[in-house]
Amino acid sequence: MSLVTAPVTAPAADRKPGGASRVLRPELLRGTGPWTGVALATLIGVTMYSKADQWQQHWAETTDLLRVAGLILGGPLAVAAGCWQGGRERRRGTEELRATFARSRLRQTLVAAAPAALWPAAGYLVAAAGCLLATWPYTSGGHPYVSLIAADAVAIASLGTLGFVAGRLLPWRLVAPLLAVLSYVVLAVPGYGRSSARWLDPALEYDSSLQAPLWWFGPASALWTGGLAASALLGFAARRRLTALLPLALAAAVAVPIVATGDGLWRDDPAAARPVCDDGVPRICAPAVERNMLPEMRKALAGVDAKLRGVPGAPRRWVHHPVPPGPGDVSLPDRVDDTVRGRLTHPDLFADSAAGALVDGADCASEGADTPLDERASDIGIAVRQWLVPRGNFANSPARGARLHRKRLEAMDAAQTRTYLTRYLAADRCDPAQVPVP
Known part of the structure; x- marks a missing residue:
């Protein structure tokens, strides 16, 4: 009598349409996976909310802080959770049972x-979507860098995969927290270097509202991190370990142009830097990325413009960096820290800095700055600046000479101040002897 052995076939659920999803769905819904996604989204959300004043105006700043929060903080969480997930079946002793499956x-x-x-990738994307929606009302055009956000999601998924493989290979409960600490160091340290290789770090900070990434940077970054994770996973589970060399070779191939390009991965964005002006007198011009700030700048400079109205030599335009100033233009201060959600938090200081740019517009420094003549010219400049913006930086200047000159200016009527300002702005302020006394 002969013994006939029936061939082993896959379970019926796997052979039916949708069988793979029936196997994957229960696996996704059990264990620590869902809680990891919720925890990572909450961690990023809380971090971004606490720093909302730093990013809620430009797409570049939003994307940049999302990367830092998602990778520097969320990356170690994804690694630790993946390691715990990888060691779950080994701890439960089900690996031998799975070996009998078809x-x-x-x-x-x-x-x-x-x-x-x-x-973890889903948690990051949910947090990123919320931050983009929060940024949208305050931006001045442009678009979010979706390819970079997708690359960050791939990097977080790759970190979770690497943690999973480590959990399968290393039977030690402390591996998860140790990997979290190690991944934090690996992700954070390259940001302090200057080598072009630092751009391989998926958590590298690259804040610039006037620049845009090269179109291939996001996809290349995703292939770099995804290739490393795929190589580790295939090396662990594939029947032929040499298969793992394919994604590893792909990762190495895309790493070459990333390192070779270095800081050139971010280029000047002409659309962001394009000058945009309002219709006031004098006109205020700013880069397109700051277009929504023009009404705030106009409001802050209203008092200065009123006092300078009709004065020969007054600014023809106020221009904000990087708009190049022309003849008769005065460059506005770049007070980025005072800009929050399309408004100026300290308009008086902004106006004071603008008045300072007008008063010190000659941009010269004479020798012998301790001479009485230079001190007199400096006091006069401070007095003019205080008169233009009474509540500015120098409103409480202890200089006795500046206080006396300011009192004289305040005692003048409109015609007298207009006459004096005409003389003052026409004088060569690089020659203190020509600076007129009020």
Whole structure:
């Protein structure tokens, strides 16, 4: 009598349409995966909310802080959660049972690793979507850098996958927290260097509202981190370990142009720097990325413009960096820290800095600054600046000479101040002897 052995076939659920999803869905919904996604989204959300004044106006700043919060803080969480997920079946002793299944080891590993990769990435994307919606009302055109956000999500998924593989290979409960600490160091340290290789770090900060990334930077960054994770996963689970060399070679191939390009991965964005002016007198011009700030600048400079109205030599235009000043233009201060959600938090200081740019517009420094003549010219300049903006930086200047000159200016009528300012602005302020006394 002969013994006939029936061939082993895959379970019926796997052979039916949608069988793979029936296997994956329960795996995604159990374990620590969902909680990891919620925890990562909450961590990023709280961090971004606490720093909303720093990013809620420009797409570049939003994307930049999202990357830092998502990778520097969320990356270690994803690694630790993935490591815990990877060690779950080994701790439960189910690896031997899974070895009897018809599905290949690679397929089983992919299903088991899915929560470690997908949930942290999903948490990051949910937090990113919320931050983009919060930024949208305060931007001056342009668009979010979706390719970079997608690359960050791939990097977080890759970190979770690497943690999963480590959890499968290292039977030690302290591996998860140790990997979290190690990943934090690996992600944070390159940002302090100057080598072009630092751009391989997915958590590198690159804040610039006047620049835009090269179109291929986001996809290349995703292939770099995703290739490393895929190589580790195939090296662990594939029947032929040499298969792991394919994604590793792809990762190395995209790393070459990233390192070779270096800081050139971010280029000047002509659309962001394009000058935009309002219709006031004098006109205020700013880069397009700051267009929504023009009404705030106009409001802050209203008092200065009123006192300078009709004065020969008054600014023809106020221009904000990087708009180049022309003849008769005065450059406005670049007070980025005073800009929050399309408004100036300290309009008086902004106006004072603008008045200072007008008074010190000659941009010269004479020798012998301790001479009485230079001190007199300096006091007169401070007095003019105080008179233009009474509540500015120098409103409480202890200089006795400046206070006396300011009192004289305040005692003048409109015609007298207009006459004096005409003489003052026409004088060569690089020659203190020509600076007129009020």
